[in-house]
Amino acid sequence: MRFIPLAFAFILGGGPPAALAGPAPKYAVAELPATLRENAHAVERRHDELLTVKSAARTVETVLRATTILDEAGSGWASELVYYSSLNRISYFRGAVYDASGRQLRQLRAQDIRDISLSDGFSLATDARGRVADLSQPTYPYTVEFEYEVVSDNALFYSTWQPQRTEQFSVQEATFKVVMPAGLNLRFQEQRLPAGTALAKSTQGSQQVYEWRVQNLVALEGEADAPPVSELTPVVFTAPSEFEVQGYTGKLNSWADLSRWTYELNANRATLPPALVAGMQALVAGETDERARIRKVYRFLQANTRYISVQLGLGGWQTFPAADVAAKGYGDCKALTNYCQALLSAAGITAHAALIKAGPDAHDIRTDFPSSQFNHVVLCVPLTQAARADTVWLECTDQTNPFGYMGGFTGNRHALLLLPEGGRLVSTPRYGAAENRRQRRADVYLDTDGNATATLRTLRTGLEYDAVAGLAGLELSEQKKHVGSRLALGNFTLNKVGFQPLPATAPVPGLVETLALTLPGLAPPSGKRVFLAPNLLSRLPAPTATVGERQTDIWLDHAFTQLDTVHLHLPASLQPERLPAPVQLSTPFGTYSSQLLALPNGSLRYVRRLEMPRTRFARADYPAYLEFRRKVSAADKAQLVLLKTDA
Structure with a gap:
């Protein structure tokens, strides 16, 4: 499926225009507190955003951003992209770059700014464009400063202020100001503001002024199975109560208001021949x-x-x-x-x-x-x-x-x-563990030298199907390339690939993948014994333990069920000496079971089931979650020991 924008919402916050740097040094890196440099690739020295609402039909947004890039991993912050279109025009775009001591190296020149199309590659017509500038330097650290202003005739969208959006990024100071004219009300929602941070509200003539400020936000480190940083850092959402876009007026105090405006905008356009x-x-x-x-x-x-x-x-x-x-x-x-x-x-x-x-x-x-x-x-x-x-x-x-x-x-x-x-x-439809299913049956034929052939039949449904939905329509060479890249096997030859969709009447769509493989050296002998992990393809790695105290909740955003059955067909000269012990786990984080059985015909059957929910747990539960994942990982890697006999 495609991502189809309803419109490009050019939400560019900002602060009042300021003069570009003069001879006096500014943003010297030595002035940075050590706490802001710790775990950071870049530091926001200053970020001032101003949204001036002129009327229900027009807004002016300005930004002044100064960012110190500490190393190559933070170099993405050395560039700036400003969007514009027929509804949004750029008043000015300026910039400068400073060395570690705060000495200005140069200012942004007109020839440094590229004007680019923001076409998505499948639009017949789009007026979305951007101006982009890059002030990267070969020597770290250095500081870039950008200023720009955008006048918008698209007052359906107001700014979202979130000065700390990524990991390994700290903020020394950031401000957000909204100026509202008489007769228009600002709607806003605050989330996760630091203790002691409060809205400063004042009047400026007949205008209402709202202002927020944060300081000294230390960089966050990524943690396994954590919510995205955008859900962890301070944010202020704003929205209009009344707006106008190209003569179409509306209110936005409720979902019903937005629905009604959009419906009326598109009414009387459904007549067919x-x-x-x-x-x-x-x-x-x-x-x-x-x-x-x-x-x-x-x-x-x-x-x-x-x-x-x-x-x-x-x-x-x-x-x-x-x-x-x-x-x-x-x-x-x-x-x-x-x-x-x-x-x-x-x-x-x-x-x-x-x-x-x-x-x-x-x-x-x-x-x-x-x-x-x-x-x-x-x-x-x-x-x-x-x-x-x-x-x-x-x-x-x-x-x-x-x-x-x-x-x-x-x-x-x-x-x-x-x-x-x-x-x-x-x-919209909910796809949980019952719908997001991957069910695999494998038949593995092992010879006395540890080489094997195998057939795999894998059914994927729901969100598990999404990743493979397009494979059936590819050329065979492309199918083999995609399938081969997903197989966690050391050495193999892919001999056959086939795909069969589930019937259209299935409760959720699915695709059956059938593979035939040659697996040389799958289980090379070691003396009289052969070692083999019967779980060939479904090993769940244990997450990395958090250093120090866990800072974030556990966020499991994808529910799924995995069902694996592996039949190991052995030559008469190989007999099981020791089978892994069965494992059964039942926790709030998921359920797991695995068992290896010896069958009367001399073969072995391995059965594994893992189900995990889509849910969120408090950070205090992380040790228990980590223990569950470690036990699953250990069980998934458990080895079968086969003994060579004279048969």
Whole structure:
């Protein structure tokens, strides 16, 4: 699936323009407290952001950022990218770079700034562009300073202030100021502000001024199975209560407000040619099952359209008419969703567009702070014939996406229904351990010299399927390349690769992968004994223990179930001398079992099951979690000892 932006939200905070550095040194590295240099690759010396709301239709955002780069790992902070478009224009963009003593090396010149297209590679038209400057130096440490201002006619979006977004990055001082005109209210939400940090609110003539300041935020180190840094550091979210975009006014005090504005912006754009309406009616004629009727329409959509994004000004939110999609055969996420909704309506089925924050690594929206947090549109189809409340969700931009499947792109999160009276947040399909399944059966034939051949049959469903969904359509050479890179085996030859999707009626989509391999030297003899770990492909490594006290919660963001059965077919001259002891673990962090059995026909059967939830635990539980993972890792590496006989 594709990531389709509804619009480019150019949220660039800032502080009032300041004169570029003069002869006097500034940002000398020697002045940095040692605590800010510890574990840091870069230090934010100063970061001043100012959002001036001129009216419901216009904002001005300025930023002044000075960052000391301590080593090569922090060199990414030496560049700056400023976005602009038809709704956002850059007033100025300045910069300078300083050596370790604070002496200015040079200022940013016009020829140093590149103007680039921010085309995503599949948009038919986009006005998104950027100006980028790089002040990297060959000798560390040094400090870069950037200043810029952006005037926006897109007042749907206000700034998000989070001065510490990454690991190994400390902040000496950062400020955020919002200036609101009379008659407009600022909506904001504070999270994780340091103790003693408080909003300073004042008046400036008829304007209301809000200001936040943080100082001396030490760098955070990454910890295994921890939430992202963006969920651990101070942040202030802001949003308008009223806004206007190119003449379209709206309120944003609730999710219903945003839903109503978006619905009205896209209303009356679902008219289809009469012949197509008749075609949809004929397509579902005689089909009594509601889900089957929806499936037929969805297949028609996939077979007759393709995704091409159009992002020009208001076009980031407003669809072009369904009749245009019917004539041209393409559209962006809004247009294809609107078109599918119109096709379903022609077939007598009611559906609703829904805004969503899409992306394989995207986290859910902040449900307690109504604001424009979305970048994609999908279709929600309530079933009216179901014995219980049920819904079909449709991703309308992908020509091969399984019917009703949201996957890791839009599953496990909230979407905002677009309704004329104002919609509400609803949950998209949840994919837990039962759905995200990897089930493997292996038959391994071992000879007396420790060489082996094997056949593997692996079923992946749900989010486990996402990573392999596209393999079936590749050339054989590409299939072998992708499969080979995933096999955690030392020496092997891949002789056969095959893929078979599950039937379309399966509860969640899945793909069966069949492999044939040659495994020379899988278990080389050592004297009269042969050592072999029966768990060939599913070993879970133990996480690295935290040095010192754990600082963050345990964050398990992917639920899954792994089921492995390995049949070891042995020559008569190899007999088991010692079998690993069975292991059974049951904890809040997951359940695990493994067992190796000797079968009457002389073969061995290894069975392993691991299930882990999608959940969060307090940092105090980390020792117990680490112990669980260590026991699983040890059991996964347990070895079978085979003894050579004279048979």
